[in-house]
Amino acid sequence: MRVIVDLEKCCGAGQCVLLAPKVFDQRDDGIVILLDEHPPEALHKAVREAACVCPGAAIKLEDPA
Amino acid sequence: MSTESSEQVLDYPLRAPAPLEPPEEWARLRQGCPVAHVRLPSGDQAVLLTRYADVRQVLADPRFTRQLGQEGAAKLSEDGGSVFETEDAASLTEGHERWRRLLHKSFTAKRVSAMQPRIEAMADALIDDMVRQGAPADLVSSLAFPLPVWVICELLGIPDIDRDKLAFWSNAMLNMTQFTREQMQQAQMEFAEYMTAHIAAKRAAPGEDLLSELVAAVDDGHPLTERELMMIGQGILVAGHETTSNTIAKMMAMLLSERSRWEQLVADPSLVRTAVEEALRFDANAGFGLPRFITEEIEVSGQKLPGGTTVVCNMAAANRDEQAYERADTMDLTRSPNPHLTFGVGPHSCVGQALARTELQTTLNVLLRRLPTLALAVPTEELARREGLLIGGLERVPVRW
Numbered sequence: 001m002r003v004i005v006d007l008e009k010c011c012g013a014g015q016c017v018l019l020a021p022k023v024f025d026q027r028d029d030g031i032v033i034l035l036d037e038h039p040p041e042a043l044h045k046a047v048r049e050a051a052c053v054c055p056g057a058a059i060k061l062e063d064p065a
Numbered sequence: 066m067s068t069e070s071s072e073q074v075l076d077y078p079l080r081a082p083a084p085l086e087p088p089e090e091w092a093r094l095r096q097g098c099p100v101a102h103v104r105l106p107s108g109d110q111a112v113l114l115t116r117y118a119d120v121r122q123v124l125a126d127p128r129f130t131r132q133l134g135q136e137g138a139a140k141l142s143e144d145g146g147s148v149f150e151t152e153d154a155a156s157l158t159e160g161h162e163r164w165r166r167l168l169h170k171s172f173t174a175k176r177v178s179a180m181q182p183r184i185e186a187m188a189d190a191l192i193d194d195m196v197r198q199g200a201p202a203d204l205v206s207s208l209a210f211p212l213p214v215w216v217i218c219e220l221l222g223i224p225d226i227d228r229d230k231l232a233f234w235s236n237a238m239l240n241m242t243q244f245t246r247e248q249m250q251q252a253q254m255e256f257a258e259y260m261t262a263h264i265a266a267k268r269a270a271p272g273e274d275l276l277s278e279l280v281a282a283v284d285d286g287h288p289l290t291e292r293e294l295m296m297i298g299q300g301i302l303v304a305g306h307e308t309t310s311n312t313i314a315k316m317m318a319m320l321l322s323e324r325s326r327w328e329q330l331v332a333d334p335s336l337v338r339t340a341v342e343e344a345l346r347f348d349a350n351a352g353f354g355l356p357r358f359i360t361e362e363i364e365v366s367g368q369k370l371p372g373g374t375t376v377v378c379n380m381a382a383a384n385r386d387e388q389a390y391e392r393a394d395t396m397d398l399t400r401s402p403n404p405h406l407t408f409g410v411g412p413h414s415c416v417g418q419a420l421a422r423t424e425l426q427t428t429l430n431v432l433l434r435r436l437p438t439l440a441l442a443v444p445t446e447e448l449a450r451r452e453g454l455l456i457g458g459l460e461r462v463p464v465r466w
Contacts, residue, residue, distance in 0.1 A: 011412050014174030014419040021174075030169030030416075052402035055414040057125070 001044055002062040003051075005034045009058035016050035016059060023047055032058065077103035077113060077377065078353060084448040084459065085319055087349035091115055091382040099366040103377065109139035111356070111375040115382035117389035117406070119366050123378055125411035129357035138358040139375035164297055167282060167289070168416050171220065171275045177419040180216075184424055187215045188431040196435075200465035201442040205314045208428065209462070213309035216424060217302055222267060222274030230259070235306040238299070243452075253299075260298045264291060305417050311451070311458030312421070313428050316344035318462050319396060320429075322445040329398055331437045334430065340398040341425045346405035347396045350450055350457035351381035355409060380406040436466040 003023065012030025016023070020043055025033040039047055044064075051059040079088035094101050094115045101113040114120050123129045132138065170176075188208070195207035214232040218224075223231060237244045237252035244252070264280065271277035279289055279297060289297075320326045320340070330336055355378045362371050370376065384405045385393045408415035415421065432439060441448075442463035451458040 011414050012169045012173070012416070013408070013414055014172070014177070017174035018178075018419065018422070026173040026175065028170050028173070029166045030173055049402040053404045055408060055410040055418075056412070057410075 001039060001041075001047065001064060003034060003037055003039065003047060004060040004062065005032050006056075006058045006060070007031055009056040011056040011058070013055045015053050015055070019050045019053075020046040024050065074102045074104050074110065075113070077105055077111070078452075081349060081450070083446055084450050085315070085322060085349060085445060087382070087385060091379075091385065095382065095386055095388075100368045100370070105139055105377075106142050107140035109141075109375070111139045111377050112370060113354075113377050113379060114365065115379050115386075116366065117383040117386035120378045120380055120383035120406055121410055123357060123365060123376060124355065124406070124409050124413070126363075127412070128361065128363055129359055129376060131356075131413065132358050133356055133375070135358055135360070137373045139356075141353070141356060164289075164293060164300070165416055167279060168297065168301075170278070172417055172420055174419045177423050180219075180420070181423055181427060183219060184212075184216055184427045185431060187212060187219075188428050189435070191215075192431060192435050196466075201463050202465075204317055204462040204464050205310070205459065206461070209313035209317070210310045212313065212428065213306050213424060216309075216420070217305050220274060220301065221263070221276045221298055222272045223263065227259075231256075231302065232306070234259075235302045238303055239307050256299065256302070257295055260295050261291065264294050264298075301417070304415070305420070307458070308456045309421050309424050311456050312345070312348070313425060314459045314462050315348050315350060315457075316341065316425060316429070317432070317464075318441070318445070318448055318459055319344055319347060321439065321441045321462075321464070323396075324440075326396065326398060327439065330429070330433055334433050336398050337426050337429050337433070339401050339403065341422060341429060342403040342405065343396055343398055343400050344425070345407040346384045346390075346400070346403055348381060348407065349385075350459075351407065352452075352456040353377070354379040354381070380409070438466045439464055440466065 010032045012026065014026055014030065016032060017026055020039070023034070023036045023039045023043055025035055027033055048061065048064055051061050075090065079090050081088045094113070099114065099116045099119055101115070103111055103113045105111055114123060133141070191208045191211060195202045210232065211228070214228050214235065218228050218231060234252045234256040237248055238256065264276065267277045267280050271281065276294070276298065279294055282289060320330065330340055357376045357378065359370060359374050359376065360372045362369055364370070384407065387393045408418040442465045448462065449460040451460045
């Protein structure tokens with residue numbers, strides 16, 4: 001799995017940080033920081049959920065399985 | 066607004082058959098009339114969207130503006146005094162990027178998580194009082210109404226003794242039907258006076274709170290003006306109080322109205338997170354929805370909407386769209402993922418959503434821990450809906466334990 005974040009689309013809701021804090025963090029202004037572009041398999045479910053519920057549709061996954 | 070359609074114009078907001086049930090029209094509109102003509106309380110007409118894909122598209126598209134004060138935009142309420150239509154709403158929109166950026170500092174997931182123990186202590190204190198007074202109790206006045214005000218007061222560094230005043234003003238500033246325009250303006254004025262004095266006090270003696278931080282903040286080389294600070298305070302109160310209060314009340318009513326839901330959570334409190342998301346999705350009494358205004362022709366659901374159209378996005382109806390959700394009409398506490406539209410989407414989605422989630426999850430966790438035998442003290446049909454502008458609620462949720 002490869003995680004791609006779009007800083008332009010990010011609206012700083014923080015859902016991804018709450019769901020997968022080892023993969024996502026936020027800057028002071030709320031915008032996403034990608035901590036792990038290739039998260040381990042154990043985190044894939046949480047990352048898929050984060051991508052799905054992101055209100056800005058700012059998280060894209062390559063090889064999501 | 067075009068009236069060439071021969072289709073019937075529905076009165077909006079739509080009526081629901083029971084306190085926790087959705088209006089019967091939702092399913093029919095999603096199915097056969099995704100772009101429906103409605104008449105607002107003001108008498109003006111607008112277009113109503115109820116499909117998940119349409120609501121998502123419109124809320125994420127900046128051409129659908131929030132400029133409801135513009136020439137040609139529909140008035141929402143009879144006297145046009147709602148929070149969507151004031152000058153302040155327009156100036157908030159202009160300065161939106163700037164104050165949103167500043168607000169985000171207080172609402173990042175990490176900072177909100179750090180507030181969680183304080184929120185838990187507040188919920189425990191309120192439940193202590195409720196238990197002391199004995200059953201039956203009203204969950205709204207005992208817990209759902211005060212808790213978010215307490216949290217906001219903490220955030221703004223407002224002393225505990227002023228919590229009740231803040232709660233009253235916030236209620237009056239938002240209410241479309243229960244207060245007159247004069248009362249609304251009176252509340253706005255008193256709140257502005259209070260905040261001006263409070264901001265001055267924070268300038269003189271800064272504390273650990275958000276307001277002190279904003280007073281000291283310099284954004285793009287400029288400190289915030291008194292007016293901007295005031296608007297931020299008002300924005301937080303208006304956006305964070307009634308919405309969260311009503312959602313706590315409705316979430317609890319939904320969970321207690323079917324015993325199996327509450328028992329499922331008592332048996333497995335690890336479901337609290339997904340249960341909160343599902344309560345947010347399943348809420349059939351979410352209120353008006355989000356109004357938008359377009360100045361150019363834009364197509365939605367295959368229909369061309371002319372410039373000058375006011376569009377109302379009904380997120381609650383969209384959240385029950387069978388095209389977006391399996392068993393959309395079933396409340397499933399394990400549902401995941403759950404990309405509901407309750408907080409909006411795109412650049413204007415709710416800036417306080419992490420805080421709202423934390424308040425909802427914490428309240429639910431504390432109630433499960435403290436009062437596992439909690440039950441509604443009246444039949445579900447007797448719960449009375451409360452009309453708000455931003456979001457609907459329940460007048461009372463009588464409970465025993």
